[in-house]
Amino acid sequence: MSFERPTFRHPQQAKNEAGYTRKDYEGAISTLCAGCGHDSATAGIIQACFELNVEPHRVAKMSGIGCSSKTPAYFLGRSHGFNSVHGRMPSIATGANMANRDLLYIGVSGDGDTASIGMGQFAHALRRNLNLNYLCMNNGCYGLTKGQDSATADKGSAGKKGVPNPYASIDLCELAIELGASYVARGFSGDKKQLVPLIKGAFAHSGLAFIDIISPCVTFNNTSTSTKSYEYVREHIEATNTFDFIPLQQEILADYEEGTSQAVTMHDGSIIHLHKADSSKDVTNRLIAVNNLETEKAKGRLLTGLLYVNQEIMETHDIINSTLRPLNSLTERDLCPGNQALQKINDSLR
């Protein structure tokens, strides 16, 4: 029982500016259930990498345990990666990031991996504002162990077993804003038009970018009684605003009428243009951002889009003033600067 993906691709498949086709960002064929939201989230990552001309060998993929944590095998087959212990993705990512700040870090986790066993790790990565793209594929259940409710399952929601969840749920986005993440967004695996720009914005952002990707579990949690089914999410989705992501090298072609949009310049010079509709929400203020989430929740709506962005918060390297160079490029002379340097330090302490 196995199937493979043909090697042929569309002959008119475009190349990006880095010279890669979409195929160069693919990984192995997915072994997740047919229809799993995670596969769509994976395709969103591939699309974002392709569009941003990411060089596959400059990416490190980190993950924990779970259906979601399997996905790094299904994208960027020619990148670096580490599949860690359950819930320990943030600490592995922290270590890697400390050793080499030049790579693009994609941490993939799930609602179990993040909101249960890995909650402590999650909290501290947020607090340090680690320069990491933390993508949580959130389906509200433990798919790998037959669909038990997870900590993000909404109260009253029932999956395939039919028993409503009696506990309150954890809102990972609120938590992320609360604990110090500098870029917080929510997407839906069934809407790549929104998801791909969110991922691209995260990649351009310096600091912890957290994206809660609602990603239905088609096998255990896609029932009419679940709040994380394709149908329910589509019916209850609300967006902060739509936005364009404009990479640094790209000319701004769209005409933005004054007062109708807000531009946020990212650290790498890219710009996010937030389109203000009547119902649009301010996403640069932490208080308002949390308020937005709570307001929509009270109305029974699920708020998606870019929820909060703050370019002022320093990322871990800047906080601890660490070396700009990857550790493996430091020579003996850099690490042992000699007796004179030591004397200087000793003198400063006298």
Added chain:
Amino acid sequence: MKPTNIEDPNYFHKVIDCQYACPSHTPVPEYLRLISQGKYDEAFKINWISNVFPGILGRICDRPCEPACRRSRVEDNPVAICRLKRVASDYKSADISFLPIIPKEKNGKKIALIGAGPASLTVARDLLPLGYEVDLYDDQSRAGGFIRTQVPSFRLPEKVLNEEVDRILNLGVNTFFNHRVNSLKEMLDKNYDAVFIGTGAPRGRDLPNLPGRDEADASVFIGIDYLASVLYRHITHSPSKVLVLGGGNTAMDCCRMAKRLGGDEVKVLVRSPISDMKASPWEIEDAQEEGIPIIENHSPVDFVVKAGILVGMHFQKVAAHYDDEGKRSLVPTDEPPVFIPCDQVILAVGQQNAYPYLDVELEMNKWGLPVLDELTHQSSIPNLFFGGDAAFGPKNVITAVAHGHEAAISIDLYCQDKDLHDRPEPITTLISQKMGLQDWLYDSHISDDRRYAVPTVDKVKSLKNRLVEVELGFSKQTGHQEAMRCLNCDVQTVFDAVTCIECDSCVDICPESCINFIDNASEAELRKNIMIPANNKEQSLYVSAPVATGRVMVKDENVCLHCGLCAERCPTSSWEMMKFTFNSAQAGQK
């Protein structure tokens, strides 16, 4: 766009590019599949029912299927469909149970066929099982027509030809060979219920106005007559230097034949660039492979005769110019005419229709062809039908076979006093291929193999003897591998918008990025708006009814591999892989 009507048999038929392109609509993917399973008898039978001459067509078909093959849009080369047809013919058993039963009791209707080529033989095969009595007239001593007189044995051995022709004659055709029909009136007066004319396009074009043509006559031959003369051994050898004029398949046959008969300096001269030649690319390759140069952009000026003997020809160099509509004109260059010495010239510059037996009032068009109903092949004389090259001008064997099928249907309807335009429908089926998880009734694996070359006889040997067939045909093993290159375009991707939950799994898995869920628009806009623009307008867009979000599914059929991954990854079976069979109607079908 409106949702695609998949109930229309033409929609899925068109997706099967090869079958759609074939004038006879032979179910190609089905017989390739049978070959890959080693079921040569069944593969042969499918061919025989549809195209009547699998062994012959497996060698000399014009292969309209191959340029149409989806594989050539996915990678460099189409599946070698024609040569696989030969595989079915080469490895079939002696079993003849596929032959129809010919009723002992006839239906009382008598049909005359004039000309024993592929069109007439097809009519005979289609009508005999229905109880018709069939009289076949030809001025040659054996049946086959063009295929016998003008296709050289090094491309089609006589044994293969005889086997396929005799198979039909043995069904009970009354043959009148060495019987030239000189008067159509006489034939019509014989009280046949219907008369079918399949006399081909028997006259080779000459260049009568070229200076020196008359003086050089002893050394100038018309291509198709030349080939026939070789067959009947009136011509047994070539002089040293032979020029063949013309760029079609007959020119290629003539030059290769002259080479075999002793011509050591055989050259082909064409007026156009090589890229514009009418000959099939593989025929051109075969000629060049045998060391025959093809000299392009040379227009003949005159024959040079000295002391009554042809010594050469002058040619004017020309350049091809194309106007905005792509129409070509050959403009002479400033260079002086080129002299090319030769001992013999073979003119293969086209074929013409001729109806020397025409002595009745028959409506003809401005091209000198009979006025026919394109669908029924009926002429202005109600019981007179035409097919093959005699009907609409020179085409090819497979077209003649298709004409034969249509004419047989018409004759059958005519003899029953039925409306000729109320024709039997093709028989189609659409059957799910799902067996279970990742388990299909068809082999969905996509082979990475590139097209296999057909092995050939050693050149030294084949160039010595015109009777040695150049191509050896595929081995069973290579035939299997080549057949596995087929993309199973008859296994259709069928989409149901009602059950779709828009999870995007099909979009994400599709290796060819064919599938899209977007807002509906006009066809032109949809072609632009999808992930990879659908620039090949020959290929359809498959558009669904709106899904829950109001968008529509749009699939560009162009380079779909029919790998089944969309259906494999679909959680709700909204995609299904279903085999579509299309069998053209035949005479007698209810």
